[in-house]
Every structure is written in C-alpha cells, then in structure tokens.
Amino acid sequence: MYHRIMYDRQVPVGSYWEASAGGPVAGCDSLEGDVTADVAIIGAGYTGLSAAYHLASVDQLDVRVLEAGAPGWGASGRNGGHCCFGGAGLEPHEIKKRFGEQVAKANIATQRESIELVDELATTHGFEIDKHGSGELCFAHKPAAMTHLRDEAAMWKALGGFDCELMSAQAFKERGFDGPNIHGGMLFPFGFGLHPMKYARSLAGLALSAGAVVHSQSEVKSWSREQGVHRLHTDRGSVRARKVLIATNGFTLDDLHPALSGTLLPGISQVVATRELTEDELAAHNWQTEHPLYDTRALFSYLQLTPHRRLVLGGGGGMSGSPRSSRFWERVLRRRIATVFPEWNNVEVTHSWRGFFCLTRDRLTHIGEIDNDPGVFYSLAYHGNGVAMATWSGRAVAGMISGRSNARIPDSMRQPLQRFAVPALRKSDVYWRYGKRLVADFFQ
Ligand SMILES: Cc1cc2nc3c(=O)[nH]c(=O)nc-3n(C[C@H](O)[C@H](O)[C@H](O)COP(=O)(O)OP(=O)(O)OC[C@H]3O[C@@H](n4cnc5c(N)ncnc54)[C@H](O)[C@@H]3O)c2cc1C
Incomplete structure (x- = not known):
C-alpha cells in the first residue's frame, strides 16, 4: 500500500529517539532453528512486549516474541512521546451514541487506567524514560x-x-x-511526556527479565498449522505454539493472516x-x-x-x-x-x-481471538494514540490468551474486525480524512 522503504528494516529510521536511547537491548538474538513455546508473539512494540511481560510474569508461560527489526523498531520507538488518552478514533460522545453511556464511561476509565499502568510499570521497575509533565x-x-x-x-x-x-x-x-x-x-x-524508545527498550528488558525470549531480525515470513499447533517461520528458524498473538499494528502486511487482510489501514x-x-x-x-x-x-x-x-x-x-x-x-x-x-x-x-x-474502518481498537482460527489473538488499531493504550491492551490480551479474564475490556474494543468495502482502495479513506481536515482548517 505504501512505498517499500517504510517496511525496510535495513534503512535507518533516523529518529532522535533512536539516536538518544543508548545501546540496543542485549539478549535479543535472531531466531535460529526450530523451537516451541506456549505463546508466540509477532511484533515487539508496546503491545507485544507488554503482553509478553504479563504472560511470562503473571501466567508463568513460555513466551517467544518474533520481531522483524529490533524491539521498538515500529511506531513504539518513534512516536511523539505523549503518554495520553486514546485508542479509538471516535470521541467519547460518538462511542456513547454507538454503544451506550456505560460503554463510553468504561472506555474512559480504561484510558485513565492505561496511563496509570505505564506510570506504575515505570515507577515499580525503575524505568529511565525521561518522564515529564502531568497532563x-x-x-x-x-x-x-x-x-x-x-x-x-x-x-x-x-x-x-x-x-x-x-x-x-x-x-x-x-x-x-x-x-x-x-x-x-x-x-x-491526565498524561505525561516520555522518551518512547527508552520506554520500548525498558519494556523489552522487563519482558526478558520475566523469562520471555525476544528475537530481533526475525520476521515471520510464513505460517503453517500442524494438528492444532501453529508454526511461524522466519528465515532461519520456526516457533511452534498453540497460541499466537498478532501485535504488528500499522506494520501488518495483508498476507500475514487472512482474517486481518483488508481490515487495517496504516x-x-x-x-x-x-x-x-x-x-x-x-x-x-x-x-x-x-x-x-x-x-x-x-x-x-x-x-x-x-x-x-x-x-x-x-x-x-x-x-x-x-x-x-x-x-x-x-x-x-x-x-x-x-x-x-x-x-x-x-x-x-x-x-x-x-x-x-x-x-480501522469502524475507528475502534480491536482486541480478540480470530473466530475460525482458535488460538490466534490480536490487539490492534490505536488510531495514533497507543503509548498508553497499546501497553494496556497488551496486558488485556495476555489475560485473554491465558484464560484469566477479559471482563474488563470494554465492549467497544471487542467488536469483530471489519473489512474495508473495497480493500484495494482503502487508502482513499486516508485521502478523505486528510481532505476533510484541510477543509475544516481552512473554513472553520
Ligand atoms: C510518528 C508517530 C507518532 C505517534 N505519536 C504518538 C504519541 O505521541 N502518543 C501516542 O499515544 N501514540 C502515538 N503514536 C501511536 C503509537 O506509537 C502506536 O499506537 C503504538 O506504538 C503501537 O504499538 P504496537 O506495539 O501495537 O505497534 P508497533 O510499535 O508499530 O510494533 C509493531 C511491530 O511489529 C513488527 N512486525 C510487523 N510485521 C512483522 C512480522 N511479519 N514479523 C515480525 N515482526 C513484525 C514491526 O517491525 C514492529 O516493530 C504515534 C505513531 C507514530 C507512527
């Protein structure tokens, strides 16, 4: 959909955050050979790393994270550093209109909780993430x-x-x-500023210290199934796992999983x-x-x-x-x-x-399990505000994967993913959104 350079992990991102975050996270070698795990996670941004940490620490599960670049290579290491409200692309009154007042209120409570979660992780584990401001x-x-x-x-x-x-x-x-x-x-x-790459790397370090294994330079290139077990293939190895989490957000390619194809709009x-x-x-x-x-x-x-x-x-x-x-x-x-x-x-x-x-088409964050492919979970689409919400959603989907609980995930985040009417033309939606905003800035 976009120029190939956007997906090329060999091209330097060039961000100030990368230049000022210190060295990469140690102990994230690429996957070599065939291994097994309880849960395989695709993507080492805030979603995948938060899920990995919670699955390894709370549920004591054997977790492997496969990342095509390095931890934080995606949006998590290069965003604006606002740890803020967000997730859906809808305003609370629009969520109220669609799902009712209780869901709108639950959504707001979740956003508050997501900021508290980042703060709590940073404070409890001594993250050095240049936190500043309050609000x-x-x-x-x-x-x-x-x-x-x-x-x-x-x-x-x-x-x-x-x-x-x-x-x-x-x-x-x-x-x-x-x-x-x-x-x-x-x-x-609510909210504060932080150094996004330092935060991503701190989360990676935390997941590692809880026992998760994180593999850099390990892009999932294909996916097979053998008697109810998923097998994710990279260039130099594979992970077999009964459960898989897709945590690739805006960098998801359409061919990663058929259920996601045509549903996401980077x-x-x-x-x-x-x-x-x-x-x-x-x-x-x-x-x-x-x-x-x-x-x-x-x-x-x-x-x-x-x-x-x-x-x-x-x-x-x-x-x-x-x-x-x-x-x-x-x-x-x-x-x-x-x-x-x-x-x-x-x-x-x-x-x-x-x-x-x-x-996404319905402008909602989506957390769930794929209907016709049991054991495959996803947590995606924070509409440009995912520092806090991806961290929270990673924890929430970890609870779903381990079977602990999903009761606290608001209904608006548990809706089925919707395919765009004409997936090949879904970028026209971005043109439309830009156009509307340009007009609004000009006339209002
Ligand atoms: C420029 C920019 C500014 C932003 N500013 C803010 C902000 O100030 N505040 C805020 O709250 N949010 C902001 N956001 C949004 C926020 O950064 C994201 O919502 C959040 O980082 C998403 O985290 P994630 O882990 O879901 O995805 P990502 O961090 O994008 O991670 C996905 C990872 O999946 C990997 N991947 C993809 N395919 C594969 C594969 N096949 N195999 C292995 N790995 C794969 C990618 O390499 C990538 O590292 C911003 C986003 C951008 C792009």
Missing part, C-alpha cells in the same frame, strides 16, 4: 477553537466526571508559552526534532511548561520539549511513504514551527522521521 496542554490556534475546547471540557465532565482547566490566552501565555497564534488553551488532567505521521534550544531561545517564547502539547487544528501538531530542551513536533505524514513525500512533510512541519514559534524559525532541525499508526 496534556492544548492550545487554541484561533479564537473560534475555544468554543470547541469548552464543548470538549463539558463532554469530559459529563462522561468522565473530571474537570479540564480552560485557559484564557493570557493564562496560556503565562503558563504554557507565548506566541502570535495563541488564543487560549485547555489543560487535560496512516503515516512525520516527526521532526530540533537541536537543543538555549535558555535565551526558550525565554523568547516564555516557555514555561513540562507538559506535552497539541493544538486545535484539524490537521493538528503534537509536540513536547524534551528534558534536553529539544523541540519534538509531529503531524501528518502524507499518503505515499516515499522519501520525496517525507521531505515534503518535513517542510510542512518546519513551516508549522515557524508559524507557532517565529523566534525559532532558524533553529536547525537535526532529525526527521516517520512511521505508521493504524486505523
């Missing part, structure tokens, strides 16, 4: 956007029972940052990082906050100032995945920096990268 700060890029933020705050109060703090332009400029296009803001009370997000900003440069925009931030544009940007004072800013990444399109979207992000932070117009961008997030 997410949204800034209104035009006066009319404050109406939207007021409605949003009212919606969270009604369905989530918590307050979001609305800020005047002046208050935002005093507590967030100052700039020419700030018309107010909102402090969302989207691209591009990110840039600047060099370290000086104290004077930060003062020029009265930078005051440690919270991760985003804006109210329909084609929004998400950003954080790292503890090392680099601005990391991401947004849309286009629809082709070619190197040329990456350069185009990098220029778009540079322009966004110049618009929001004119004083930083000439600050060098040192890193630029992109990756796949994952959408």
Whole structure:
C-alpha cells in the first residue's frame, strides 16, 4: 500500500529517539532453528512486549516474541512521546451514541487506567524514560477553537466526571508559552511526556527479565498449522505454539493472516526534532511548561520539549511513504514551527522521521481471538494514540490468551474486525480524512 522503504528494516529510521536511547537491548538474538513455546508473539512494540511481560510474569508461560527489526523498531520507538488518552478514533460522545453511556464511561476509565499502568510499570521497575509533565496542554490556534475546547471540557465532565482547566490566552501565555497564534488553551488532567524508545527498550528488558525470549531480525515470513499447533517461520528458524498473538499494528502486511487482510489501514505521521534550544531561545517564547502539547487544528501538531530542551513536533505524514513525500512533510512541519514559534524559525532541525499508526474502518481498537482460527489473538488499531493504550491492551490480551479474564475490556474494543468495502482502495479513506481536515482548517 505504501512505498517499500517504510517496511525496510535495513534503512535507518533516523529518529532522535533512536539516536538518544543508548545501546540496543542485549539478549535479543535472531531466531535460529526450530523451537516451541506456549505463546508466540509477532511484533515487539508496546503491545507485544507488554503482553509478553504479563504472560511470562503473571501466567508463568513460555513466551517467544518474533520481531522483524529490533524491539521498538515500529511506531513504539518513534512516536511523539505523549503518554495520553486514546485508542479509538471516535470521541467519547460518538462511542456513547454507538454503544451506550456505560460503554463510553468504561472506555474512559480504561484510558485513565492505561496511563496509570505505564506510570506504575515505570515507577515499580525503575524505568529511565525521561518522564515529564502531568497532563496534556492544548492550545487554541484561533479564537473560534475555544468554543470547541469548552464543548470538549463539558463532554469530559459529563462522561468522565473530571474537570479540564480552560485557559484564557493570557493564562496560556503565562503558563504554557507565548506566541502570535495563541488564543487560549485547555489543560487535560491526565498524561505525561516520555522518551518512547527508552520506554520500548525498558519494556523489552522487563519482558526478558520475566523469562520471555525476544528475537530481533526475525520476521515471520510464513505460517503453517500442524494438528492444532501453529508454526511461524522466519528465515532461519520456526516457533511452534498453540497460541499466537498478532501485535504488528500499522506494520501488518495483508498476507500475514487472512482474517486481518483488508481490515487495517496504516496512516503515516512525520516527526521532526530540533537541536537543543538555549535558555535565551526558550525565554523568547516564555516557555514555561513540562507538559506535552497539541493544538486545535484539524490537521493538528503534537509536540513536547524534551528534558534536553529539544523541540519534538509531529503531524501528518502524507499518503505515499516515499522519501520525496517525507521531505515534503518535513517542510510542512518546519513551516508549522515557524508559524507557532517565529523566534525559532532558524533553529536547525537535526532529525526527521516517520512511521505508521493504524486505523480501522469502524475507528475502534480491536482486541480478540480470530473466530475460525482458535488460538490466534490480536490487539490492534490505536488510531495514533497507543503509548498508553497499546501497553494496556497488551496486558488485556495476555489475560485473554491465558484464560484469566477479559471482563474488563470494554465492549467497544471487542467488536469483530471489519473489512474495508473495497480493500484495494482503502487508502482513499486516508485521502478523505486528510481532505476533510484541510477543509475544516481552512473554513472553520
Ligand atoms: C510518528 C508517530 C507518532 C505517534 N505519536 C504518538 C504519541 O505521541 N502518543 C501516542 O499515544 N501514540 C502515538 N503514536 C501511536 C503509537 O506509537 C502506536 O499506537 C503504538 O506504538 C503501537 O504499538 P504496537 O506495539 O501495537 O505497534 P508497533 O510499535 O508499530 O510494533 C509493531 C511491530 O511489529 C513488527 N512486525 C510487523 N510485521 C512483522 C512480522 N511479519 N514479523 C515480525 N515482526 C513484525 C514491526 O517491525 C514492529 O516493530 C504515534 C505513531 C507514530 C507512527
């Protein structure tokens, strides 16, 4: 669906996170020879690693993780570092409309729990993940956007029972940052910023220490079945297991499993990082906050100032995945920096990268077992907000796999996967979503 370079594990990702995370995780050799396990997991991002850790530690199962690159090679090691609410591509009021109020409330409770889970894992196990801020700060890029933020705050109060703090332009400029296009803001009370690759590698280390085996450079190339046992084949070996978890999210290829074919829609997000900003440069925009931030544009940007004072800013990444399109979207992000932070117009961008997030037709996260292929589980589609939710879903699907419990997974996440009406044309859905957002930004 996208340019082949997006899937090439030999091409450096080029992310600031990769460059600043220290060495790779030790003990993740590629799979050599034929082995057996209780559970084989495909993909070593947050979903696969969280599932591996919980299956190995809570259920004492023999777990093998097969990763085509290295742990965190996918979106987990290259995202914006917002540990925040998310998962579905629907707003809570839309979930309420489709599934009722109880499910919408359960969904919100799950999102809160997912952030707490990341925090708890990091604190309990001493992860060094550059955690910063408490909450997410949204800034209104035009006066009319404050109406939207007021409605949003009212919606969270009604369905989530918590307050979001609305800020005047002046208050935002005093507590967030100052700039020419700030018309107010909102402090969302949950979430924090982190270093995504350090977090992915910490999770990998935790899974290893719990007894799971993680194999890098071990892409699952084919899949056979022998008397109720699955056998996953890589270039140099195979894993036989009664249970398999598909945790490949936006990097899932259509031929991995027939039940998933045509059901997932990867989207691209591009990110840039600047060099370290000086104290004077930060003062020029009265930078005051440690919270991760985003804006109210329909084609929004998400950003954080790292503890090392680099601005990391991401947004849309286009629809082709070619190197040329990456350069185009990098220029778009540079322009966004110049618009929001004119004083930083000439600050060098040192890193630029992109990756796949994952959408579905019904815009829901999906956790489940494949109907006509017992023992094959999946946890997928966090719609660009999976730092917390993929961690939570990995734990949830681990409970399903071991037969412990799935009672706490909201109904909206247990719906069957839906194939796109014309899978070959599903990318037109991305064009449609981009188009709608461009129009919204232009006219509203
Ligand atoms: C640029 C960008 C910015 C983002 N920013 C944020 C953010 O700020 N906050 C937030 O909450 N979310 C964000 N997200 C989304 C978030 O990163 C993802 O939802 C989350 O990382 C998904 O984790 P995962 O483990 O399910 O998938 P991934 O981390 O994508 O891992 C899937 C893995 O499967 C492997 N794989 C695929 N096929 C095979 C195979 N056949 N054999 C073996 N391995 C295979 C891949 O190599 C990959 O490593 C962002 C995403 C992107 C791309």
